[in-house]
Amino acid sequence: MSLLEQLEEEIVLGLRFPRERLVEDELMRAFSAKRHVVRSALQELESRGLVERKPNVGAFVKAYTAKEVRDLYAVRELLEVHCARLIPVPVDGERLEELVEIQRRHDAGVDAGQLRDVTKANTAFHRTLFGLSDNTVLVEAIQRHAQMAHAIRSVTVTSPEYLSRSRNEHWAMIDALRSGDSETLADLCREHLLPSRDAYLTRLTSAGPA
Template sequence: MSLVEQLEEEIVLGLRYPRERLVEDDLMRSFSAKRHVVRSALQELENRGLVERKPNVGAFVRAYTAKEVHDVYAVRELLEVHCAKLIPLPVEQSRLDRLTEIQRQHDRMVETNDLRGVVKTNMEFHHELFSLSDNTVLVDAIRRHAQMTYAIRSVTVTSPEYLHRSQQEHWEMIQALRRQDSDALAETCRAHLLPSRDAYLSRLTSLRGL
């Protein structure tokens, strides 16, 4: 796993929190990496929207204002709901079987509380789902905007309540595909975005009240 992937995973798991400073020397020691490797990783994470760098200050895990959260999730909704509606129905049985198997793996990760496995299989599920549209440009746009929200989604990734809701909604997506119900699939995709968005906004409100 590359340094970019390791830091990305730590952000989505909430091991590195919004506004946390990412000090080059600390990262070099923690990951036994050379400075140019650390700087390259931070540049890539900035490109992905996970890190922000300020001149003469350094790099930080990106934090979002309430407006930014609403804006990025509005874009995610447009992309993902539209992509769901583009999926040709009926879906080939082999592709539906593949999606179902990924979800079974995701279930096992949730049941064993393997959070790294949860994150990995969740990404695989959504990639496989949206790839059913056969629109690689749209799928890549969905992936990039999902990456931008890793720090936002870290609020819910360790919560059993949210993980079980995510499981249930994944199965609802599969059932909608089996029923060839494009509207139900699109609506479930829309609703699936709300918990992480709302949890992050709730945390912002709580912090302002301190």
């Protein structure tokens, strides 16, 4: 796994918190990496919306304001709900079985408490789900905005209640695809976004002014 992938995973899993400073020298020591590799990783994470860099200060894990969270999730809802409605239903059995197999991996990760396996399977599930639309431009836009939300979603990633709800909603999406119910699928995709958004906003309210 590259330094870029390791840092992204640490942000996704909540091992690095919003506003946490990312010091080049410390990262070089921790990952036995050269400075140009660290800088390149931080630049790419910045382009993905996971890191922000301030002149003469350094790099930090991205922290969102309440408005930024609402704006990002409004865009995610527009993209994902629209994409769900574009998926031709009922879905071909072979393509649906691929999604089922991914969800079984997600289930296994949840049951075993293996968060890395859960997050990998979750990413694969949504990539495969929206890929059923056969609109690669739209799928890329969805993935881009989902990446931007990594630091926001990290608030709920360790919550058993959230993981259980996420798993149940994934299976409900599969059932909607199997039965050909596009509107239920669209509604599920909309509802699926809410827990991480609302948990982050609650944390901001509890924390008070930065």
